[in-house]
Amino acid sequence: MAREFIKGNEAIVKAALLAGCRAFYGYPITPASEIAHAAAKYFPRLGRTFLQAESEIASIQMVYGASACGQRVMTASSSPGISLKQEGLSYLAGSELPCLVVDIMRGGPGLGNIAPEQSDYNQIVKGGGHGNYKNIVLSPNSAQEMCDLTMLAFELADKWRNPTVLLADGYIGQMMEPVDFPEAVLEVPEKPWALQGEAADADRLINSIYLVPEILEDHNRQLQRKYAKIEEEEVRYEEYLVEDAELVLVGYGIVSRILRSVVERARGEGRKVGLLRPITLFPFPKVRLRELAEGGTAQVFLVSEMSNGQMVDDVRLAVAERIPVEFYGRMGGCVPSVEEILEVVGETVRKHGATV
Amino acid sequence: MTSQSRGTDTAGTAGGTRVLEAHVTVVDPELCKGCGLCVAACPPGVLSLAPSFNSKGYHPARYSGAGCTGCGFCFYACPEPAAVTVYKKGAEVPAEGGI
Amino acid sequence: MAKKILRKPAGFYDVFERKPGDQLTTHYCPGCGHGNVHKLLAEAVVDLGIQDRTILVSPVGCSVFAFYYFKTGNIQVAHGRAPAVATGIKRxxxxxxxxxxxxxxxxAAIGGNHILQSANRGEQITVLFINNAIYGMTGGQMAPTTVLGMRTTTTPYGRKVNNEGPPIRVVELLSSLDGPAYLERTALWDNKAIRRTRTAIRNALQCQIDGLGFSMVEILSPCPSGWKLNPDEAHEWMRENMAPVFPPGLKKDVRAEREPFFPEKRxxxxxxxxxxxDLQIEEPTPYPSELVKPEYADPAIKLAGFGGQGVLSAGAILANAGMEQGFQTSWIPSYGPEMRGGTAHCFVHISRHAIGSPTVSNPDVLVAFNRPSLEKFExxxxxxxxxxxxxxxxxxxPKRTDIEVLAVPATGLADELGFSRMANTVMVGAYVAKTGILSREAIEQTLPLAIKRQNLVETNRKGLARGIEFVEGLES
Structure with missing residues (x-):
């Protein structure tokens, strides 16, 4: 075990190298540039590739090329840059190429600002590019998870031959915390489908074009079956004091850290408040949410995001009006305080007459 | 026409070989799209488009049977991978059957 | 051309199994130049002995299905992005x-920047650029290389210099860059031109085999369907209309000046x-919890001052030492518009428990380094x-009476040491001595981790000691 007090953004790079990532293709953008800076420093030290591409569009296509050759490969950007990478993400999904894309979300729409937001949920979790595809989406809420989920992202990407997105925000990227780094991964899975620059390549094809409608439909059906299996096998979430909770808070990323403090404060006041934090945003912990809505003590959900309410749609779909789902959001880079959410908890309780 | 002309450089020569005494150009009429570029490219003018149609409705190119100089221009002028094959004098070809 | 038999090159699949319908011919229109270039490439990869290690990048356009034909590695990519993908493959x-x-x-249109940048990087790839002055696949629209006056489906009155601008000469454009090693323009309009194209393709591939850098051949190629001409008329049209705008020839060849480059694998x-x-194996040295004065345990600390006072690094010093002593710690700088407001601040947590929100509205400790910070955050x-x-x-x-206040003449004490900028570590020393929350040894040990300039570690250590002494002096 090696422990380091480190910024989340830098933890990503060290974790990627430990996970066997061979190449980083990026383009500068605040607040994700620190990842590129660290990658530029460390990748060449290990004889691995760091390249600042001519654009976001180019960098994701370089990822496409490297992934096609079986390399563990990554890029990192922030919201406006991710919008540009959506073309490449669609092709990666269509050609079933694994990779890691890090999105350090910032304020939007348009140029917005460089302060933290969570308004990329829709464009990352719902697809974003064209076509019937899904990214695997992981949401860290600490520097430690910037490390752990980066390493997991490479595993899941390879396991499912699917692009995986680490969806974080400028807040977690900037925050320093102690991180325990695990041992380096030296063996990565065999990829018999990947181009190797050898004679057997003649039987391999990396491709997303299927001209015949029935064949493209088959390809799409196979993708949907894969996504269904991912939903069965890969859901991850964390709960905090939900067993007897009458009001369940739901939030991801930095908001979940704030919500944890809200739970502690509310419990201190004798209120039965708990927290469910999705770690995987796709697959979404909808089964667990439904269980809580159906059979448990929960009387109302309160979802908080630093957005106009994007994940809340998935919570509502999961809960299917079994119990009320309320939403509290901040935008523009404003981070909600513990006190203001406590206030909303109070209002929510009054509105729904819960006994909390 | 034999199937060998649709193969590649690696086509086998089982059954013995013979050595050609003259240059020969062979056009597979079913692989020809009748663009006529080989006809235009042929210095001695021994290729022409047939008045008949192939199964796709093209007038395929054909060799008059004499006068080929083995220059190979028709082979490179033809955009199709396998429509034209040029056998130069001295080439070894299967003993049996056509080429 | 010394071969005895010229037949379908082994660089092609025997049967085009990926192609729907007829699997012995191409999908190209009669007289299309793509077929000629395919044949020259398929022949070259065999003759140069590189078929097994060749990877062909199929683009978007009429050659989108090039992967049907070449018995090599194949990858199909997004419109215009081929040089970027090729970069990822080659690396x-x-x-x-x-x-x-x-x-x-x-x-030259949607992928214009990618070709420019990959050429400029001297990327070790070979580009075969088919210039037929039109978009064939999508229905005969204007291309960047459409010549002036030429009618296409999107220039029905002819390309105009004042609307679309003149055509782009790509190899000339790239030849102004230092990255490329070999750039040539050839054509397919007669036997001689085709022979030269054959040679140029081989030169370009050899350039890559030899590790000499970026190579590209622009090939003027007929599109009889797009131009609505017979194949032989198309050749004539090319010579009359394209040759004056796109003169064939060797545009750059610096292969002889280049050192071969082959990256080593590690x-x-x-x-x-x-x-x-930079990961060292370390185990924390847990801090004896009985040394923490209960009223100061698990603090949320706000440190604030103006930029340059070392506020952020004072926070990092505390958090690093906290980690070393087995505490949960977090550090987050002020973020967003506040950073420009004259005060810089950071939050630090040092806790025996999991840390929720890294920022707090009401901190347990405020360390104020300047007057605006005191007034704003008190x-x-x-x-x-x-x-x-x-x-x-x-x-x-300070105005409040419901708090504990410790005035530390930090800048003055630092001045006495001769290092006025060490006021931040003096303050850290004072805080630690006051609260007993961390051991002095832990801070000294982790100072090098929190301080960027290693030549300042020793002076920081002195500042720390001075702060500690100051508080001990008050208490004794």
């Missing part, structure tokens, strides 16, 4: 021969990787909280 597999096969819309052990990413401090302020440079006193 992953330096031994591979990577061929980016592109048309004029793909390469496989590292786990220990080497760990060392390369009201936020939790009742009963601890306030430390630099009494050398803050000329007012």
């Amino acid at each position: 992953a597999l330096p031994h591979a021969v990577v061929v980016s096969y592109q048309g004029d819309g793909d390469l 496989e590292l052990t786990a220990e080497e990787i760990r060392a390369a990413v 009201p936020e401090l939790k009742p009963g909280g601890l306030l430390l302020y630099d009494s050398t440079i803050i000329d007012v006193t």
